[in-house]
Amino acid sequence: MIKTKEALIPYLLLVAALVGGLLWHASETVPGLGRTITTGTANVGGPFTLTDQDGKKRSLSDFRGKYVLIYFGYSFCPDVCPTTLGVVAQALDDLGADASRIVPVFITIDPERDTPSVLKTYMAAFGPRFVGLTGSPKDIAAVEKAYRVYAKKSPIKGGGYGVDHSSVLYLMGPDGRLVSFYDELIPPKDLAKDLKAKI
Numbered sequence: 001m002i003k004t005k006e007a008l009i010p011y012l013l014l015v016a017a018l019v020g021g022l023l024w025h026a027s028e029t030v031p032g033l034g035r036t037i038t039t040g041t042a043n044v045g046g047p048f049t050l051t052d053q054d055g056k057k058r059s060l061s062d063f064r065g066k067y068v069l070i071y072f073g074y075s076f077c078p079d080v081c082p083t084t085l086g087v088v089a090q091a092l093d094d095l096g097a098d099a100s101r102i103v104p105v106f107i108t109i110d111p112e113r114d115t116p117s118v119l120k121t122y123m124a125a126f127g128p129r130f131v132g133l134t135g136s137p138k139d140i141a142a143v144e145k146a147y148r149v150y151a152k153k154s155p156i157k158g159g160g161y162g163v164d165h166s167s168v169l170y171l172m173g174p175d176g177r178l179v180s181f182y183d184e185l186i187p188p189k190d191l192a193k194d195l196k197a198k199i
Helices: 005-025 080-101 116-124 137-146 188-198
Strands: 049-052 057-059 067-073 102-108 131-134 151-155 161-165 168-172 178-183
Touching (some): 049 116
Antiparallel strands (some): 049 057, 049 131, 168 178
């Protein structure tokens, strides 16, 4: 759950990157500016190699040719993560046959507790199409950085810890590049509608 102002940083970076990317892609006449001809992409995302819930090494390149809907969270999350994954599951059900073009991927931000076996049980609650990924703290930190994810351990009263984190769904294209992103609060029907338009 997001509890600090620092958690807004990934959202601001994503918005800035996407706006910059859109402007960078613009190729139209703007009054007073003439013709703008530029190219470029938003610098969010990148390759990774992590371990799935079956103990198998998986890379972003394994999903080439399909769209990948990535969410960062952790299995011990009490509310935001299961709710968001439930939204994804419902949206994919609503897509019908088109859902086969999208791979839903959950990447843990709590690799110390989210082992492959823990993720296997957790992912089963959302359906067989979900891929859960974990790795070493170093590997996870690198992926978090690439996707502009905010995650910070927070002690819980009575012992243990939770993880304050940003909550963004990233839609990556068949070429591995960012297509769009969604807030955790998007309703399933709206997510399904936009995914259908994007893919």
